Amino acid sequence: MMETLHRYGPDLLTGFGFTLLSWALGTVLGLALGFVIEIARRFGPRALGYPIRAYVEFIRGTPFLVQLFVLYYGGPLIGLRLDALPAGILGLTIYGSAYFTEILRAGFDAVPLGQIEAARAIGFRNTTIVMRIMVPVMMVSALPALVNFAIILTKETVILSMITVPEIMFQTQTMMSETFAFVTPILILALFFWGFIETISRFGRRLERRFTHYLIDRT
Amino acid sequence: MTNQQTAPASAHLRNVCKFYGPFQALKDVSLDIPPGKVTCLIGPSGSGKSTLLRCINVLEMYDSGEVRIDDQLIGYDSPGGKPMAPRRLREMRREIGMVFQQFNLWPHMTALQNVTEGLERVRGLSRAEAQSRAREALAKVGLADKESNHPSHLSGGQLQRVAIARAIAMEPRIMLFDEPTSALDPELVGEVLGVMKQLAAEGMTMVVVTHEMGFAAHVADRVVFMERGEIVATGSPREVFDAPSDPRLASFLQGYRERNSLDF
Ligand SMILES: Nc1ncnc2c1ncn2[C@@H]1O[C@H](COP(=O)(O)OP(=O)(O)OP(=O)(O)O)[C@@H](O)[C@H]1O
Ligand SMILES: [Mg+2]
Numbered sequence: 402m403m404e405t406l407h408r409y410g411p412d413l414l415t416g417f418g419f420t421l422l423s424w425a426l427g428t429v430l431g432l433a434l435g436f437v438i439e440i441a442r443r444f445g446p447r448a449l450g451y452p453i454r455a456y457v458e459f460i461r462g463t464p465f466l467v468q469l470f471v472l473y474y475g476g477p478l479i480g481l482r483l484d485a486l487p488a489g490i491l492g493l494t495i496y497g498s499a500y501f502t503e504i505l506r507a508g509f510d511a512v513p514l515g516q517i518e519a520a521r522a523i524g525f526r527n528t529t530i531v532m533r534i535m536v537p538v539m540m541v542s543a544l545p546a547l548v549n550f551a552i553i554l555t556k557e558t559v560i561l562s563m564i565t566v567p568e569i570m571f572q573t574q575t576m577m578s579e580t581f582a583f584v585t586p587i588l589i590l591a592l593f594f595w596g597f598i599e600t601i602s603r604f605g606r607r608l609e610r611r612f613t614h615y616l617i618d619r620t
Numbered sequence: 621m622t623n624q625q626t627a628p629a630s631a632h633l634r635n636v637c638k639f640y641g642p643f644q645a646l647k648d649v650s651l652d653i654p655p656g657k658v659t660c661l662i663g664p665s666g667s668g669k670s671t672l673l674r675c676i677n678v679l680e681m682y683d684s685g686e687v688r689i690d691d692q693l694i695g696y697d698s699p700g701g702k703p704m705a706p707r708r709l710r711e712m713r714r715e716i717g718m719v720f721q722q723f724n725l726w727p728h729m730t731a732l733q734n735v736t737e738g739l740e741r742v743r744g745l746s747r748a749e750a751q752s753r754a755r756e757a758l759a760k761v762g763l764a765d766k767e768s769n770h771p772s773h774l775s776g777g778q779l780q781r782v783a784i785a786r787a788i789a790m791e792p793r794i795m796l797f798d799e800p801t802s803a804l805d806p807e808l809v810g811e812v813l814g815v816m817k818q819l820a821a822e823g824m825t826m827v828v829v830t831h832e833m834g835f836a837a838h839v840a841d842r843v844v845f846m847e848r849g850e851i852v853a854t855g856s857p858r859e860v861f862d863a864p865s866d867p868r869l870a871s872f873l874q875g876y877r878e879r880n881s882l883d884f
Contacts, residue, residue: 515724518679519783522718523738523790524710533737537728615728615770 405585409576416572417593419486423568424558426490428551431497438498439505444527453502460499465557468492473564489561489568493554500550508543509535540612548605552598569593628656628825629690629715629793631676636685638671638849645671646682647849653794656823660836663846664872669829672846673796676827677716678709689715689794714742717787721799723779725771731758731782732767735789743790757789758782761815777808784815794825801832813839833876837861845869 442453460468469492476483483491512535520530562571573586580586631653638646645668653659661669674680675687678695681703687694694712697704704712725734735754739745745753758764761781771779780800787795797816801809813835820826820839830836836843836857843860845853845868853866864870 513722513724515720515722516726519718519720519724519726519786522677522679522713522716523786524713524742525738526706526710529741533741534726538726541728612728616772 405576405580405582409572409580409586412572412575413569413589415567416569419561419566419568420555420558420570420593421597423486423490423493423561423566424555427493427497427558428554430490430494431554432501432547434494434498435501435505438502439509440531442502442506443509457499457502460496461503465492465496466560466563468496469560469564485561485564485566488564489558489566492561493557496557497550497554500553501547504543504546504550505539507546508539511542512538537612541616544605544609544612548601548608551605552601555594555597555601626791627793628823630655630825631794631827632686632688633672633675634686634688636672636675636682636687638668638675638680638682645849646675648685649849649851650685651844651851651854653825653827654841655825657841658820658826658828658839659842659844660840661827661829661844661846662831662833662836662872663852667846668849669846670798671849673798673827673829676794676796677713677718678704679718710742714790715793717790717792717795719780719783719787719795719797719800721802723771723776723783723803725779725782725786727771730768730770731763731774731785734771734782735786738786738790754785754789757785760788760818761785762811775808776804777811780804780812781815784812784819788819788824794827795819797826797828797830799829799831801830801835833861833873833880845872847872 438453438456441449469489472481472492472495473483473485473488476488516534516538517530520534525533558568559570561568562574565571569590573590576586577583633649633651636646636649637644649668649672651672661672663669671680675682675695676689678687681695684700686696686699689712692712693699693704694709695704696702725731726737729737732751732754735757736747736750739750739753740747743750755764755767758767761784763778763781763785766774766778766782769778771782774782784800800816801812804812809832813832816826816828816835817839828835828840838857840857842854843857844851845860845866847868853860853864853869859865860869861873864873
């Protein structure tokens, strides 16, 4: 077993790296795109409402694997020729954006209208209202759901192995097919995800405390 | 010039109509709000008092007619024209303070931050300047010692006084109050009305929607009675309360007196 670890260790580390990279970029970019979509829906022309809903429903209504294949194998048909890694990250971004935008929508909806009107009455511009009032107030209710979806995304990253992104699943499969050992690779994979997700949860709880500190009785 | 900008403003409504879908909430309302005076709006629930108030700073966009602050049209570019550019509307709103029934403080900010936010982001003051002005405003409403409390750690009366401080720190030339004491426990009403009386004594133009007939009777210069989207009667507190000429006003006051078994 030590021998296999020795042999596959570097590949596994590389795999960890690619998994972390795809997850981090997919999450950050997905959240950013989801935010932009939600702002467009809220403040943009009414005509955007329908296409945005169609986009969200399409993404949420199809498996990530299918979306990824469409992007990676279908993309070249419309001139979008991407390497596996960028395709994977773009896929995660698009997939994440649809869910993130819905979480943000519910969060923004829960911001009491009066708090927004108070800002409007004082003469705040919309961007200030969003960034200074709506986002911080919304975070109290939306953050657990955002963190939760970020955790779900960690597990979707394994699907990138299907388009040959050399992430952890891809490395594990290579290891399994070459050594015919199953228990060790699967155990390593499980341990990795467990540690990974535990770290995200902890970080999420810290963030939650930051956004809700004012609700907690400090006396 | 400076004097002009800080002098109390007047407001003028001309034939203002406001619809919510097919329902007409304001029917051809005309009203002059004199500068430096307290105008109280009274009337039964649903009569359009809040709607009228909110048309003055265009939190509700009126459908036709004219609303002016001094002689400046607000809401539209020109009478019957296009809605005013957002930037221009924001500029005009800086002159108009508003206090809400539900306080509407921002929960993630301390009392001090609630007041400095507008000074920094709208007035463009430096943090230090904003804080010193905010502290003055909080002292004025008697809350100098509560500046670092978040709203969750303030009583209703204190919340409303922070909200008043937030509005007056912007140095508005007219202040709108929408039932500022209706959400308060009875024993907390006095502290808020006290701050409002002080503002009135300083010569602020105030438009106050209220169910506090005592406040209207003692502090208002003019009382305006609304019913079903129309102004039915206006006059001095004496004229309105002691000798109501309109039968609807008389029956409204009668009902109020019966509910509260009070005399004023
Ligand atoms: N956003 C809205 N959509 C539809 N109808 C509305 C809306 N806001 C107010 N109305 C209606 O317009 C009428 C006037 O409402 P408004 O809030 O101005 O009354 P009010 O005199 O302030 O009453 P209250 O004393 O209960 O606050 C009411 O019949 C109300 O139902
Ligand atoms: Mg009202």
